[in-house]
Amino acid sequence: MVDSGALVWRRPEPHDHARIMAVIDDWWGGRSMRAMVPRLFLEHFRGTSYIVDDEDGSLAAFVIAFASADDPLTTYVHFIGVDPARRGRGLGHELYARVAGEARARGATRLKAVTSTVNTASQAFHRSVGFEVAEPVPDYDGPAEARVPMTLHLD
Numbered sequence: 001m002v003d004s005g006a007l008v009w010r011r012p013e014p015h016d017h018a019r020i021m022a023v024i025d026d027w028w029g030g031r032s033m034r035a036m037v038p039r040l041f042l043e044h045f046r047g048t049s050y051i052v053d054d055e056d057g058s059l060a061a062f063v064i065a066f067a068s069a070d071d072p073l074t075t076y077v078h079f080i081g082v083d084p085a086r087r088g089r090g091l092g093h094e095l096y097a098r099v100a101g102e103a104r105a106r107g108a109t110r111l112k113a114v115t116s117t118v119n120t121a122s123q124a125f126h127r128s129v130g131f132e133v134a135e136p137v138p139d140y141d142g143p144a145e146a147r148v149p150m151t152l153h154l155d
């Protein structure tokens with residue numbers, strides 16, 4: 001069930017970059033993730049992304065997604081994160097439901113994402129959403145940087 005009574009859903013603003021930077025390494029279990037979400041995503045992909053604020057103004061969750069510039073059938077989800085204190089209550093699924101609904105309305109037939117091989121929780125979460133989780137692709141993002149491609153079919 002989504003505990004959404006106290007949550008405010010909106011599009012990101014550039015100032016949200018600093019708020020995401022303040023929590024992202026903690027939310028990703030201490031991994032160094034800050035370089036993965038440069039401010040450009042909060043300036044140029046606002047209309048396909050979401051920020052979820054708690055009513056006290058703290059960041060509850062975010063998703064950064066965009067329509068593929070080269071493949072109109074694909075919406076790519078770059079990052080999705082939920083405050084550890086709010087996990088397991090459907091917020092991640094709700095973020096994906098909104099992104100998928102809007103992608104479908106644009107005529108997209110699939111969501112794509114990649115995750116790291118070590119992030120088995122992300123793989124499990126994406127499976128629970130309905131994504132197909134492929135075998136890791138070696139050197140996907142450079143030497144020894146394997147990634148796990150994931151696809152959610154919308155039709």
Ligand SMILES: CC(C)(COP(=O)(O)OP(=O)(O)OC[C@H]1O[C@@H](n2cnc3c(N)ncnc32)[C@H](O)[C@@H]1OP(=O)(O)O)[C@@H](O)C(=O)NCCC(=O)NCCS
Nearest residue numbers: 079080081082087088089090091092093121122124125128
């Ligand atoms: C992945 C993440 C976004 C899920 O958000 P959430 O709000 O907890 O997700 P939901 O409550 O909608 O869905 C939970 C379901 O996902 C799956 N899941 C989530 N985390 C899991 C984990 N650590 N191990 C196994 N399954 C997991 C389960 O099926 C779970 O259902 P259950 O609670 O009934 O078992 C959140 O855990 C997170 O922010 N993780 C750190 C950031 C990250 O790795 N993001 C993804 C890569 S970009």
